[in-house]
Amino acid sequence: MRNVAIVSFAQLPSVRVSHATDEAELVQPVTSQAMNQVGINQDDIGFTCSGSTDYLPGRPFSFVAAVDGLKAWPPIRESHVEMDGAFALYEAWVRLLHGDIDTALVFSFGKCSLAPVPDVLNLQNDPYYVQPLGLDSISAAALQAQALIDSGKATERDFAEVAVRNRKNALANPNAQIKGNFSVDELLKEPYLSSPLRKSFCPPLSDSAAAIVLAAGDAAKKLTKRPAWIRGIDHRTEPHSLGQRDLTSSPSAKLAAEKAGVGDGKVDLAELHAPFAHQELILREALGLADDVSINPSGGALAANSLMTAGLIRFGEAASHVLAGKADRAVAHTTNGVCLQHNLIAVLEGE
Amino acid sequence: MSDFLSAPYVLEYTYTRSTGPVIARFLESLRYGVLEGVKTADGRVLCPPLEYDEAGTATTGEFVQLRPAGTVKSWTWVPKPRKGHPLDRPFAFALIQIDGTDNAMVHLVDAEKPKRMKTGMRVRVRWAEERNGTIRDIACFEPVLPYLPGPVHLQYDVRPGQHYTAFLKGLEEGKLIGGCDPQSGKVYVPPRAADPVTGDPTSEYVEVADTGVLTTFTIIRIPFEGQKLKPPYCFGAIVLDGADMPIYHLISGVPYDQIRMGMRVKAKWKPREQWETSLENILYFEPTGEPDAPFESYEEHL
Amino acid sequence: MAEQCAVIGIGQTKHRESRRDVSMPGLIRIAALQALEDADMAFEDVDAIVIGTAPDMFEGIMMPELFLADALGAAGKPIFRVHTAGSVGGSTAVVASHLVQAGVHEKVLTVAFEKQSESNAMWALSPAIPFQPQLVAGAGGYFAPLMRSYIRRADAHPDTGCMVAVKDRAHGMLNPYAHLHLDQSLEEVKAAPMLWDPIRYSETCPSSDGAVAMVLVDDKHAKRVKNPAWVRGTSVRTERTFFAGRDQVNPRAGQQCAKDVYDQAGITNPLSEIDCAEIYVPFSWFEPMWLENLGFAEEGLGWKMTMEGQTKLGANMPINMSGGVMCTNPIGASGMLRFAEAARQVRGTADKHQVDGAKVAVGHAYGGGSQFFAMWIVSSER
Structure with missing residues (x-):
């Protein structure tokens, strides 16, 4: 199997409302930046793949408009997934394994500011038994958080500690939206949105876009000094029905981590896509991460959460540490669906 | 009796x-x-x-x-x-x-x-x-029906991007604004986030004429849900003078069976007081009466 | 490429305007279980699932693969969702084949579906969005001007579109899974009302509920069946909807996509080396246009092939043996139905619409404003 690496990463700062941008205007600058970083342009790209959802703008085929942010002449090899951009990266990785092309451009974009996101996400639920009840994303996650408390695996204080650490980490991230030095006691005084979740245990809503360039073998080495090699990558799903899952654990993340080889070496840092604070605890256990692993140095999804992009940003953030020589082995994770139904995990390594 | x-x-x-x-x-x-x-x-x-x-x-x-x-x-x-x-x-x-x-x-x-x-x-x-x-x-x-109603009601905001906003603001003043990336020199209506050939934004705004050539068209004879006009009516592609690609609009002001490819047309604007930020400020395009453009002159836009 | 990939199982539903008799999971299970049975496999034998469907707004379920995971026995497995507009069924199969060819998985189940009757396609495709020009043209309004451009450029016989409709509907009569079973004469087709001049009602596709599934495997597992369809080439191409000087009638992206798959399969003369093709023809006039775009005819001469009857079953270049999109159109599945029919032909399992001795077949799909293309070539020979 060919070796494939992340060679560059660009993102737009996550903001609550990006006023003057449509899809194409989010995509154009961020894809250009990612390619410029390694001195190439669209003509040098063998395959382009993006991730997004029609339900953020509320418009069918919204990704077609995003193609208007690209140089697409001569015609390009291109594909799109109705999933987080990290899954587009997965498709591009598969495509590069073929051997006929050496580079791929991956991007995603998400404007949460247009949509009633918690209600939109109810549309991921079973249309017969759950959707009609209006189970919003916060309440769904809250059912999981309460189950975690009831099982004795975590307390509300643990959730608050996760939130405090992530937002403190975000102070060092110019692209994060919510950051600061908060105290655990302060957060525990916030009212519940859906118990036991308080506002700070939930992700912000962000507008952003991100792009990554992948390259294979020698091409990767030509483009950058220290590529972030994808040593293992895998994704797994769980049954859909919340009532047929143990919400306090994530067998799909555990399995994906095993397949990706997370436990095969020392992990320096992990970027976990845990939109809700308690989900970081579940993921940490599922991935078997040691206590000394730096979790979400970027501040994670609790500091910036552009739907469909937050997962790709985890991959970009993890890769950045490897590209910069600040980490030798990093784990990137992305989730999809209600209560961590579907999980994608990669191990990124320097030389 | x-x-x-x-x-x-x-x-x-x-x-x-x-x-x-x-x-x-x-x-x-x-x-x-x-x-x-x-x-x-x-x-x-x-x-x-x-x-x-x-x-x-x-x-x-x-x-x-x-x-x-x-x-x-x-x-x-x-x-x-x-x-x-x-x-x-x-x-x-x-x-x-x-x-x-x-x-x-x-x-x-x-x-x-x-x-x-x-x-x-x-x-x-x-x-x-x-x-x-x-x-x-x-x-x-x-x-007992084998299906049930699944109502969805979601309230969104819509915010056009900066390039499309420039186009809409132009319409508010009765102007048709296009955009051009000087590297390619081609004028797009509306302006684009990226010129398809260069990949750079078409940020140089130019006003194009409200006259042009009808390149191709269809006569719509089917009634459908949400339709605003009574069929038959004409919908066509118009390359405005000064633009390098067609926009689509209604063609009227002429019996529909006399509409031809290559016909010169001009925008029929709504009365000024009814103008909004919408392409609907133009009711339709109608013939100017000028001679038709030769096929070769617009063939590349088909 | 690490591995060869073969299709060893194919399943589809009976397509109808409305499959009210089955739930959405029920619909896809019909196709998936049939494909698995054909491959002599069960859900537990599947390594990964790739699913494709057109906009989520058709069914009102966001990322339906999450909800449908259980129905496909996906728990504990990778499930992947592709969406590339009308070409999605094709690109989904392409992604599935790449997983096998790249050596990531050995046995992949791929499924595409649409249950259009859950909503109203016109509503789902054309919501009234602020600042956007309101709906004035309807479904065929964008494509009809292209037909007019084609007719003018090629000086095509005006009956060409009707001939395609008669031929595809005749083919559809042979396909028990097809939605429309219409025995129509040229006179009947020509007498149908004009909707979007030059497109008549009889020259448009229906709107269907349906699903299709395929099992794709590597060399080792291809032995499970005696007649695998080997994937000899796959390709996707995209260009933008509008740009200066764009040839919308004969888009470059389609030409390049075709050239790419032919090169991979070592085909230099598609007309003589390919036995039959299933191509995406939602409006009848697309047949002559795509014949030229895909290199089966010289530019400007596609309509002659159709008029001369060369694209009928039994003639030298059968096109849309299943009846094609003109008979069956569950949008998200339509592209994969084309790919699956190509595979059925080279496996020799196309029953009454089998092309005698078909060895090499093309599956083709397109989407958007004739801008997203996906193709594959399958062969009975490895």
Whole structure:
């Protein structure tokens, strides 16, 4: 199997409302930046793949408009997934394994500011038994958080500690939206949105876009000094029905981590896509991460959460540490669906 | 005057019906929205319940509660309801075998149209709003549909991007704004986040004319949901003078069978006081009367 | 490429305007279980699932693969969702084949579906959005001007579109899974009302509920069946909807996509080396346009092939043996139905619409404003 690496990463700062941008205007600058970083342009790209959802703008085929942010002449090899951009990266990785092309451009974009996101996400639920009840994303996650408390695996204080650490980490991230030095006691005084979740245990809503360039073998080495090699990558799903899952654990993340080889070496840092604070605890256990692993140095999804992009940003953030020589082995994770139904995990390594 | 004598006559009377133990119990249960059947000596269940079965053997007096749903065994469509019919719109009379029973009940099925009726179809009881212990406490049966309504209602904001905003603001002032990336020199209407050939934004804004060439078109003759105009009407691609790609709009002001490829057209604007930030400020494009453009001059835009 | 990929199982539903008799999971299970049975496999034998469907707004379920995971036995497995507009059924199969060819998985189940009757396609495709020009043209309004451009450029016989409709509907009569079973004469087709001049009602596709599934495997597992369809080439191409000087009638992206798959399969003369093709023809006039775009005819001469009857079953270049999109159109599945029919032909399992001795077949799909293309070539030979 060919070796494939992340060679560059660009993102737009996550903001609550990006006023003057449509899809194409989010995509154009961020894809250009990612390619410029390694001195190439669209003509040098063998395959382009993006991730997004029609339900953020509320418009069918919204990704077609995003193609208007690209140089697409001569015609390009291109594909799109109705999933987080990290899954587009997965498709591009598969495509590069073929051997006929050496580079791929991956991007995603998400404007949460247009949509009633918690209600939109109810549309991921079973249309017969759950959707009609209006189970919003916060309440769904809250059912999981309460189950975690009831099982004795975590307390509300643990959730608050996760939130405090992530937002403190975000102070060092110019692209994060919510950051600061908060105290655990302060957060525990916030009212519940859906118990036991308080506002700070939930992700912000962000507008952003991100792009990554992948390259294979020698091409990767030509483009950058220290590529972030994808040593293992895998994704797994769980049954859909919340009532047929143990919400306090994530067998799909555990399995994906095993397949990706997370436990095969020392992990320096992990970027976990845990939109809700308690989900970081579940993921940490599922991935078997040691206590000394730096979790979400970027501040994670609790500091910036552009739907469909937050997962790709985890991959970009993890890769950045490897590209910069600040980490030798990093784990990137992305989730999809209600209560961590579907999980994608990669191990990124320097030389 | 007819040779034959005739006069109206009404036979009308309200009887007092003794119900006996079995029927009384059944009807009393209906009052509470409960459907019951009675067991026969040989272990069958009858609904509606009777004191004896078809062979004359007494039923047991043992009642069983039933699911208020069943299967149509036979039916007839009544397109014009009569005065005494419980429903005043077309309906079906049907023989309905209630689940768990061995006979069938005569009742109505409110199905809207005969197409929805089928022997073997599933139906459920629709209870009358006011119940008083008669068989009409069952208002009728209704089809059990294999689908259910799934309403979605989501409130979004829409914010056009900066390039499209420039185009819309132009329309507000009666101008058609295009954009150009100087590297390519091609003018796009509306301006784009990226020129398809260079990948850079078409940030140099230029005003293009409201006249141009109709390159190709269709005559729309089909009525469809949400349509604003009455067919037939024309919808076509227009390359505006000063632009390098077509926009799509309505073509009018000329009998539709005289519309041609290559026809020179001009925007017909709404009265100024009605202008908004919308391409609908232009009602349609109409012929200018100039000679048609030669095919070769617009062939590359097809 | 690490591995060869073969299709060893194919399943589809009976397509109808409305499959009210089955739930959405029920619909896809019909196709998936049939494909698995054909491959002599069960859900537990599947390594990964790739699912494709057109906009989520058709069914009102966001990322339906999450909800449908259980129905496909996906728990504990990778499930992947592709969406590339009308070409999605094709690109989904392409992604599935790549998973096998790249050596990531050995046995992949791929499924595409649409249950259009859950909503109203016109509503789902054309919501009234502020600042956007309101709906004035309807479904065929964008494509009809292209037909007019084609007719003018090629000086095509005006009956060409009707001939395609007669031919595809005749083919559809042979396909028990097809939605429309219409025995129509040229006179009947021509007499149908004009909707979007030059497109008549009889020259448009229906709107269907349906699903299709395929099992794709590597060399090792291809032995499970005696007649695998080997994937000899796959390609996707995209260009933008509008740009200066764009040839919308004969888009470059389609030409390049075709050239790419032919090169991979070692085909230099598609007309003589390919036995039959299933191509995406939602409006009848697209047949002559795509014949030229895909290199089966010289530019400007595609309509002659159709008029001469060369694209009928039994003739030298049968096109849309299943009846094609003109008979069956569950949008998200339509592209994969084309790919699956190509595979059925080279496996020799196309029953009454089998092309005798078909060895090499093309599956083709397109989407958007003739801008997203996906193709594959399958062969009975490895």
